[in-house]
Amino acid sequence: MKSQDIRAKFLEFFKSKTHQIVPSAPMVTKNDPTLMFVNSGMAPFKEYFLGNGTPKSNRIADTQKCLRVSGKHNDLEEVGYDTYHHTMFEMLGNWSFGDYFKKEAITWAWELLTEVYGIDKDILYVTVFEGSDEDGLKLDQEAYDLWKEIVPEERILMGNKADNFWEMGEQGPCGPCSEIHVDIRSEEEKAKIPGADLVNMDHPQVVEIWNLVFMQYNRKADKSLEKLPAQHVDTGMGFERLCMVLQDVKSNYDTDVFTPLIREIETITNVKYGTNEKVDVAIRVIADHVRAVSFSIADGQLPSNNTRGYVIRRILRRAVRYGFTFLNKKEPFIYRLVDVLDNKMGKAFPELKEQKQLIQNVIKEEEQSFLRTLDQGLVLLDRVIENVNGKVVSGKKVFELKDTYGFPEDLTELILRERGLTYNEEEFDAALKIQQEGGRKATAIQADDWVVLLEDEEEEFVGYDLLEVDVRLTRYRKIETKKEGVQYQLVFNMTPFYPEGGGQVGDKGYVETSNGDVIYVLDTKKENNLIIHITKNLPKKLNEPLRAVVDKKQRERTAANHTATHLLHQALREILGTHVEQKGSAVHSKYLRFDFSHFSKLTVEELRDVENFVNSRIEGKLPLEEKRNRPVEEALADGALALFGEKYGDTVRSIRFGKSIELCGGTHVQNTADIWHFKIKSEGAVAAGIRRIEAITYDATKEFYFENNRAYYEIKDVLNNPKDAVKAVTDLKDENAKLRKQIENLLKDKAKNLKGELKNELKDINGVQFLAKQVDLDQNGIKNLAFELGGEIKNLFLFFATATENKVMLTCYISKELVSERGFDAGKVVRELGKLIHGGGGGQPFFATAGGKNPGGIPKAIERVKEYVK
Ligand code: ATP
Ligand code: MG
Numbered sequence: 001m002k003s004q005d006i007r008a009k010f011l012e013f014f015k016s017k018t019h020q021i022v023p024s025a026p027m028v029t030k031n032d033p034t035l036m037f038v039n040s041g042m043a044p045f046k047e048y049f050l051g052n053g054t055p056k057s058n059r060i061a062d063t064q065k066c067l068r069v070s071g072k073h074n075d076l077e078e079v080g081y082d083t084y085h086h087t088m089f090e091m092l093g094n095w096s097f098g099d100y101f102k103k104e105a106i107t108w109a110w111e112l113l114t115e116v117y118g119i120d121k122d123i124l125y126v127t128v129f130e131g132s133d134e135d136g137l138k139l140d141q142e143a144y145d146l147w148k149e150i151v152p153e154e155r156i157l158m159g160n161k162a163d164n165f166w167e168m169g170e171q172g173p174c175g176p177c178s179e180i181h182v183d184i185r186s187e188e189e190k191a192k193i194p195g196a197d198l199v200n201m202d203h204p205q206v207v208e209i210w211n212l213v214f215m216q217y218n219r220k221a222d223k224s225l226e227k228l229p230a231q232h233v234d235t236g237m238g239f240e241r242l243c244m245v246l247q248d249v250k251s252n253y254d255t256d257v258f259t260p261l262i263r264e265i266e267t268i269t270n271v272k273y274g275t276n277e278k279v280d281v282a283i284r285v286i287a288d289h290v291r292a293v294s295f296s297i298a299d300g301q302l303p304s305n306n307t308r309g310y311v312i313r314r315i316l317r318r319a320v321r322y323g324f325t326f327l328n329k330k331e332p333f334i335y336r337l338v339d340v341l342d343n344k345m346g347k348a349f350p351e352l353k354e355q356k357q358l359i360q361n362v363i364k365e366e367e368q369s370f371l372r373t374l375d376q377g378l379v380l381l382d383r384v385i386e387n388v389n390g391k392v393v394s395g396k397k398v399f400e401l402k403d404t405y406g407f408p409e410d411l412t413e414l415i416l417r418e419r420g421l422t423y424n425e426e427e428f429d430a431a432l433k434i435q436q437e438g439g440r441k442a443t444a445i446q447a448d449d450w451v452v453l454l455e456d457e458e459e460e461f462v463g464y465d466l467l468e469v470d471v472r473l474t475r476y477r478k479i480e481t482k483k484e485g486v487q488y489q490l491v492f493n494m495t496p497f498y499p500e501g502g503g504q505v506g507d508k509g510y511v512e513t514s515n516g517d518v519i520y521v522l523d524t525k526k527e528n529n530l531i532i533h534i535t536k537n538l539p540k541k542l543n544e545p546l547r548a549v550v551d552k553k554q555r556e557r558t559a560a561n562h563t564a565t566h567l568l569h570q571a572l573r574e575i576l577g578t579h580v581e582q583k584g585s586a587v588h589s590k591y592l593r594f595d596f597s598h599f600s601k602l603t604v605e606e607l608r609d610v611e612n613f614v615n616s617r618i619e620g621k622l623p624l625e626e627k628r629n630r631p632v633e634e635a636l637a638d639g640a641l642a643l644f645g646e647k648y649g650d651t652v653r654s655i656r657f658g659k660s661i662e663l664c665g666g667t668h669v670q671n672t673a674d675i676w677h678f679k680i681k682s683e684g685a686v687a688a689g690i691r692r693i694e695a696i697t698y699d700a701t702k703e704f705y706f707e708n709n710r711a712y713y714e715i716k717d718v719l720n721n722p723k724d725a726v727k728a729v730t731d732l733k734d735e736n737a738k739l740r741k742q743i744e745n746l747l748k749d750k751a752k753n754l755k756g757e758l759k760n761e762l763k764d765i766n767g768v769q770f771l772a773k774q775v776d777l778d779q780n781g782i783k784n785l786a787f788e789l790g791g792e793i794k795n796l797f798l799f800f801a802t803a804t805e806n807k808v809m810l811t812c813y814i815s816k817e818l819v820s821e822r823g824f825d826a827g828k829v830v831r832e833l834g835k836l837i838h839g840g841g842g843g844q845p846f847f848a849t850a851g852g853k854n855p856g857g858i859p860k861a862i863e864r865v866k867e868y869v870k
Contacts, residue, residue: 181207563674
């Protein structure tokens with residue numbers, strides 16, 4: 001069965017069990033401080049398990065793009081070495097939100113695997129949670145009894161807390177799970193060791209394919225468990241592993257998900273997969289990593305130097321390194337695999353197809369720049385090797401190469417080994433540990449349990465219409481970070497505060513208690529669907545009503561910038577073309593930033609056109625046409641722009657100003673006239689094929705023009721207030737050029753006169769035409785003078801000293817015939833005499849210079865050079 005059909009069959013099956021089929025959420029997470037990337041199928045549904053939202057259906061199934069390269073689930077170092085862990089993979093899943101529980105989950109999983117896919121029952125094993133003394137939990141008898149009805153008892157195995165108790169994080173929903181494992185070894189192998197002994201033992205052909213999690217507890221901050229009010233099912237099946245079983249191969253990489261990529265790598269690099277283990281690892285690493293990187297870019301995460309971006313950069317660099325070291329590829333080639341990937345997966349994941357060009361450009365540029373780093377690193381490493389005492393290189397140095405220059409330690413090790421050297425790994429580990437601990441401490445966050453004051457209050461956001469409203473505190477918790485110290489997170493029954501999201505900053509403001517105490521809201525964020533107000537303290541009385549007030553001025557400025565961002569987006573697509581895609585935005589109160597795909601720098605005319613376009617929309621006084629809760633299809637049919645990597649619900653909010661229509665949850669002005677004016681401040685590149693514009697609006701433009709005006713009057717003042725300042729400056733420049741020319745001519749004359757004088761001062765010492773003198777000429781003049789004299793006079797030996805306020809220079813010129821016949825050396829002369837002026841220098845035997853700081857040494861230098869010639 002082809003992989004496409006395997007995926008489709010899964011979804012079909014659960015549709016027939018009345019599940020709603022939803023598309024994969026973007027792999028890059030938003031509004032979740034504990035997770036950078038979606039690492040399991042349940043991550044996009046976290047808010048439902050936490051009870052902070054209601055799903056559109058209580059039965060859902062999908063295939064979810066997952067990335068396991070950081071945090072709790074990090075498989076990066078395994079990838080390539082084994083045949084069944086990937087960085088990016090698809091997790092097929094079915095969910096029950098407070099609906100069905102263990103019985104259906106277990107029987108359907110078995111039905112799908114054995115009847116629909118036709119997997120032989122004899123190769124399957126299942127596990128059941130055995131209990132845990134630590135948590136006071138017993139065997140999951142319910143699951144055991146259900147399995148016993150369909151699976152022979154010797155195939156039901158006990159699993160411990162590590163394998164069979166699933167937790168979302170340090171805190172939150174959790175519960176026992178049952179896993180399904182396959183044994184795809186040959187009959188011969190099976191005869192030697194029973195499969196039951198190899199389950200959960202990291203055997204490459206006895207692997208877990210599906211995990212059925214039964215969420216029934218909540219883990220609290222003090223580690224104790226409480227029962228959840230409703231029970232849920234969360235299952236996850238590795239799509240690539242399922243393909244391996246159904247396509248009857250022994251490795252995920254031998255399925256049709258990977259073979260086209262591997263064939264292409266073979267063609268490009270001229271190697272064969274399956275002949276040499278090291279080469280095979282490299283090929284698997286590259287085939288895997290190109291998927292992770294491509295899907296991340298498609299979901300809006302470019303490689304960069306901070307957090308998420310750096311994770312992606314590291315994955316790509318790992319692939320480059322394996323190609324560089326084991327496939328001998330010294331030029332970019334990974335980007336060439338994107339075509340093949342698109343062919344394979346573009347249909348199921350259209351974001352890949354639509355952004356192929358961008359993905360290729362970005363990967364290619366990253367490859368190029370890392371290959372340069374590798375080259376540089378090799379040079380630096382050579383220097384380290386030259387200076388090594390004995391056979392062991394300092395671990396600190398190796399760490400420095402990695403940390404400062406991005407040169408990886410395993411490559412260092414390889415190169416050292418080739419030269420019979422090693423490095424001190426303990427020293428390296430120690431340096432690494434210090435760095436990691438530093439990083440961890442800075443971000444360490446300690447969160448208490450939520451204290452819930454009012455149950456069942458659905459938090460309502462009223463900030464589109466109101467900036468001030470009476471609220472009640474429904475829950476709060478204390479958090480502590482290294483950076484900010486103790487803070488509180490407050491949640492209200494309703495709020496006018498906009499939480500950071502969609503590129504727009506969170507609102508600031510305050511809440512006021514009935515007796516007039518004011519608590520400042522420092523920031524507002526959204527976390528798993530809760531709107532969280534961050535404060536330094538708590539209200540004294542927790543149960544009394546509060547007045548929540550948003551900082552109006554900041555909100556107005558932010559709204560002006562947000563609406564301007566939409567107009568800018570429209571302008572760019574009109575003026576540059578519809579290839580322009582939004583690639584990120586930051587809407588602050590002081591400025592806006594907009595990143596977009598476009599291949600070249602914007603010309604001055606284009607920038608002016610964009611500015612004019614936006615300003616004409618502002619002058620056009622376009623009213624806001626806002627529609628809330630419309631079906632997403634309807635909004636799209638209207639021509640609304642949706643963004644890649646954004647997770648939209650079934651109903652959306654559309655924001656329209658004239659012909660600009662976008663799906664957007666941000667806050668906007670009521671009329672474009674409220675923006676006042678739009679001014680671009682800068683335009684530049686962020687990555688290959690991605691440009692960035694920074695701009696200001698509203699009162700920031702007033703300030704900007706005011707500042708410029710002030711500077712203008714200051715300049716005029718300096719120029720004695722001419723009528724026409726531009727003409728005054730141009731005149732000054734012209735005059736300056738004229739004067740410079742005059743000075744040049746004067747200097748030339750001076751040099752000519754000097755030349756005549758100096759000729760007369762030459763002394764014959766043993767056949768050498770000798771002169772040593774302090775002169776008043778610039779360095780260029782001296783050089784010209786020396787070479788001109790040298791062209792006219794044979795056997796010449798010149799030594800000049802000059803002294804200006806901050807520099808003393810010595811220059812020595814010696815005719816070539818003196819150098820070759822009498823062994824004079826100008827370089828030696830200035831090196832030696834340079835010491836007298838407290839400096840140094842060098843050059844060639846016929847011409848050399850030295851610079852120093854001590855003019856007092858000049859007479860002595862002249863004396864000494866005379867003696868030298870004699
Ligand atoms: P393993 O022990 O094999 O690493 P896991 O316990 O980490 O698996 P879960 O977190 O339960 O796996 O994920 C559910 C399913 O997703 C697994 O049964 C497996 O089929 C698949 N899966 C997990 N990690 C990966 C990975 N890195 N690459 C591909 N598939 C994976
Ligand atoms: Mg794992």
